Amino acid sequence: AAVAPAAWPDGIVPPSGFPNPVPPTTGGPGFGFGQGDPLDVMRPGKVLAGLAADAQRVRAEIDDDCLTGIIRAWRRLTSWATGCELAAVAELSRRLPTDGLPGSGREYVADELAAALTLTGLAAQGERDLAWQLANVLPATLAALCAGLIDLAKARVIVNGTADLDPGHAAAVEASVLPKAPGQTTGQLRAAVAKAVLSADPDAATRQREAAQARAHVSCWTGASGTGHLEGHD
Numbered sequence: 001a002a003v004a005p006a007a008w009p010d011g012i013v014p015p016s017g018f019p020n021p022v023p024p025t026t027g028g029p030g031f032g033f034g035q036g037d038p039l040d041v042m043r044p045g046k047v048l049a050g051l052a053a054d055a056q057r058v059r060a061e062i063d064d065d066c067l068t069g070i071i072r073a074w075r076r077l078t079s080w081a082t083g084c085e086l087a088a089v090a091e092l093s094r095r096l097p098t099d100g101l102p103g104s105g106r107e108y109v110a111d112e113l114a115a116a117l118t119l120t121g122l123a124a125q126g127e128r129d130l131a132w133q134l135a136n137v138l139p140a141t142l143a144a145l146c147a148g149l150i151d152l153a154k155a156r157v158i159v160n161g162t163a164d165l166d167p168g169h170a171a172a173v174e175a176s177v178l179p180k181a182p183g184q185t186t187g188q189l190r191a192a193v194a195k196a197v198l199s200a201d202p203d204a205a206t207r208q209r210e211a212a213q214a215r216a217h218v219s220c221w222t223g224a225s226g227t228g229h230l231e232g233h234d
Contacts, residue, residue, distance in 0.1 A: 030055045030062035033069030040069040044080035044148040048073055076148025083146030089113065089127060090135030133159050137170050140178055149182045157186050161193035164208045165201055172200040 032039040033055060042048050052073045059067060093109050114124035134142040134155065141158050144150045158177065162170035176196040181189050197204045212234040219231045 029058040030066030030070060033062075033066040033073065035065055035069065037069065040072065042073070044073075044076040044146075049077055052077065075151060079145050079148045079151045082152050083142055086127070086131040086134055087142065087146070089131035093128060093132055094135075130156070130159060133163070137167050138162065138174050140174055144178060144181070150178075153186050154181055154184075154189055157189045158193060161190065161197060164211050165197065165204055169197075169201040169204070173197055176200070 031037075032051070034040060039048065039051060052070055055062060055066070055070050059070070062070065089109075092112070096109060110121060110124040110128050113119060113127055114121050117124070117127075119127065134145070138158060141150070141155050145152065145155045158174060158181070162173050165173065173193060173196040176199070177189065177192045180192065184192065197208075216232075216234040219229075219233065221229050223229050
């Protein structure tokens with residue numbers, strides 16, 4: 001006899017394209033998050049966030065398969081939230097003059113971010129520049145981040161690997177590596193980006209090395225344990 005499917009928790013209406021109700025994998029808490037189930041592959045958004053939050057409250061009762069699916073869901077939701085944050089930062093930067101001259105307003109974007117997010121000035125500048133690069137040069141990478149297909153670490157690999165390219169070459173590298181990026185580790189993606197950069201712009205490696213050498217510096221700081229740290233870069 002067929003097993004009657006369970007209802008969606010808390011009366012949440014599923015998005016278009018997903019059956020209602022969802023047949024449970026185990027019949028217990030966390031159903032729908034099992035490997036290959038609808039919630040295991042669902043795009044991030046407020047519906048998935050609500051379902052993951054419901055499951056989170058009873059996580060001690062959830063089997064390993066569904067619990068792993070919930071972990072994956074939270075990772076996609078994290079990527080979604082981060083992508084939305086960076087898109088908003090890019091919009092803030094867009095609203096201010098872009099000539100970069102003192103007094104233009106552009107230089108104050110990082111100051112506003114530092115105050116709003118309790119960041120150091122350097123960290124705020126990094127967020128501003130990352131958001132600008134994603135929104136204006138690598139929009140498909142930003143879209144993949146917002147869709148939960150890649151995480152922030154992978155987005156940074158693509159941004160860093162194309163930073164010294166012109167927009168056309170950067171777009172070519174993005175188109176080459178992004179389709180396989182969701183299934184790769186950051187190390188694998190970094191190697192793919194390096195290969196794609198050489199294919200798109202054979203002189204890029206020389207320029208990247210020269211740019212890195214121009215940024216060469218030494219850092220020295222005291223760690224949490226009270227010991228000293230010395231680090232050389234490029």
